[in-house]
Amino acid sequence: MADELQLRETEEFFYRKIPITRAMGVRVAEYDGNHLKLVAPLALNHNHLGTAFGGSLSAIATLAGYGLLWLELRDNTCHLVIRKSSLSFCRPVRREIVAICRRPAWEQLQTFKSAFAEHHKARITLDVTIEEDGLAAVEFSGIFVALR
Amino acid sequence: MADELQLRETEEFFYRKIPITRAMGVRVAEYDGNHLKLVAPLALNHNHLGTAFGGSLSAIATLAGYGLLWLELRDNTCHLVIRKSSLSFCRPVRREIVAICRRPAWEQLQTFKSAFAEHHKARITLDVTIEEDGLAAVEFSGIFVALR
Numbered sequence: 515m516a517d518e519l520q521l522r523e524t525e526e527f528f529y530r531k532i533p534i535t536r537a538m539g540v541r542v543a544e545y546d547g548n549h550l551k552l553v554a555p556l557a558l559n560h561n562h563l564g565t566a567f568g569g570s571l572s573a574i575a576t577l578a579g580y581g582l583l584w585l586e587l588r589d590n591t592c593h594l595v596i597r598k599s600s601l602s603f604c605r606p607v608r609r610e611i612v613a614i615c616r617r618p619a620w621e622q623l624q625t626f627k628s629a630f631a632e633h634h635k636a637r638i639t640l641d642v643t644i645e646e647d648g649l650a651a652v653e654f655s656g657i658f659v660a661l662r
Numbered sequence: 663m664a665d666e667l668q669l670r671e672t673e674e675f676f677y678r679k680i681p682i683t684r685a686m687g688v689r690v691a692e693y694d695g696n697h698l699k700l701v702a703p704l705a706l707n708h709n710h711l712g713t714a715f716g717g718s719l720s721a722i723a724t725l726a727g728y729g730l731l732w733l734e735l736r737d738n739t740c741h742l743v744i745r746k747s748s749l750s751f752c753r754p755v756r757r758e759i760v761a762i763c764r765r766p767a768w769e770q771l772q773t774f775k776s777a778f779a780e781h782h783k784a785r786i787t788l789d790v791t792i793e794e795d796g797l798a799a800v801e802f803s804g805i806f807v808a809l810r
Contacts, residue, residue, distance in 0.1 A: 531710035534718050537685030562679035568744040569721025570682050576717040596716040600748040 515547035516585050524581055535577060538570060542581060547617065550582045554611045566607035566644075566651075575601065575642040575654035578615035582640060583658055586623060592630065592660050597637065599656040607644060607651045615642045626660070634662035663695035664733050672729055683725060686718060690729060695765065698730045702759045714755035714792075714799075723749065723790040723802035726763035730788060731806060734771060740778065740808050745785065747804040755792060755799045763790045774808070782810035 516524070525542040528535040539558045544551040552574055559570035576596055583594050617623070618638060629636035637659045644652035664672070673690040676683040687706045692699040700722055707718035724744055731742050765771070766786060777784035785807045792800035 527710070532708070532715050532717075533705075534682075534686060534707055534715060537706075538682060557681075558685075559682055560680070562675070563741060563743070567680050567682060567721070567724075568747070569680075569724040572720040572724060572747070573715070573717025576715075576720060593711060595711070595754070596751050598748070598750050599716070599720070600746070602746050603744050606743070 516545040520585065521545065524584060527584070528577065528581075532577070534573065538573065540574060540577060545582075545585055549617065550578055550585065550615045552578045552581060552613045556607070556609055556611065559611060563606070564608075566611050568603060571603070571607065571611065571644055571652050572599070572601055572654070574611055574613045575599075575644060575652065576656060578613045578642045579640040579654075579656045579658055582615040582617060583638070583660070586617070587627070587660070591662055593662070595659050595661065597657045597659050599654060602653045603651070604653065605646070605649065605651045607646050609646060611644060612646070613642055613644050615640055630660045630662075636660050664693040668733065669693065672732060675732070676725065676729075680725070682721065686721065688722060688725060693730075693733055697765065698726055698733065698763045700726045700729065700761045704755070704757055704759065707759060711754070712756075714759050716751060719751070719755065719759065719792055719800050720747070720749055720802070722759055722761045723747075723792060723800065724804060726761045726790045727788040727802075727804045727806055730763040730765060731786070731808070734765070735775070735808070739810055741810070743807050743809065745805045745807050747802060750801045751799070752801065753794070753797065753799045755794050757794060759792060760794070761790055761792050763788055778808045778810075784808050
């Protein structure tokens with residue numbers, strides 16, 4: 515769960531620390547505690563076919579994973595990195611890019627937080643879907659690692 | 663193999679058709695017929711830790727795959743899309759991003775071109791490595807599809 519101020523702070527953090535997110539026009543649209551939604555305009559992220567560039571789709575999906583962990587952990591001493599990712603591009607994205615990261619199950623997130631507290635290192639798998647017209651356009655799965 | 667003019671034309675094509683590549687500062691550095699090399703400055707592509715952002719790494723690897731196929735096919739009627747990708751992030755990239763796409767074996771490329779000529783559709787797997795100090799920092803494998 516995040517209020518408007520926390521969403522804007524996360525967005526500002528992205529822009530300041532990861533400059534390509536500003537060039538992509540990424541906005542942190544919503545986090546209801548179950549789903550984090552990032553959006554980005556097609557105009558800045560299209561490819562030679564006028565649909566969303568695979569590289570932009572991959573970048574925003576990765577960012578959605580980071581974003582969810584930042585909002586859940588709220589721990590400045592924690593370094594988050596991505597270790598692996600896999601993507602399936604099922605159909606082209608023709609309008610605004612909408613990336614949704616699902617919050618993992620409560621138990622999974624607790625295990626991750628406990629492992630991080632105890633070992634100063636923990637890993638978690640996050641799934642992100644890029645949707646259009648209620649259909650999955652891209653399915654992303656990423657393994658993220660938190661390090662102290 | 664590509665001469666300086668073809669490299670600049672490919673770069674211009676990227677900038678014109680895939681605007682985020684300009685924001686990333688991607689340069690098409692070299693294609694010796696075996697390896698296509700793309701580079702991008704860290705200053706435009708870093709993350710919150712001062713190393714290369716996973717999303718930028720993923721985007722430049724995807725672009726290297728497209729670029730190799732464009733240079734090999736040189737066919738304006740051909741639409742290239744990415745179907746699947748998987749990435750392993752082995753170590754952080756601390757300086758300029760250097761992405762190298764290996765040309766597939768001659769037979770594999772011929773099979774791809776023949777399938778495309780005959781069925782107007784063909785798929786091929788391409789591998790890209792992002793290297794630093796002679797070590798692989800990121801291993802990318804992507805399935806690309808050519809459509810008429």
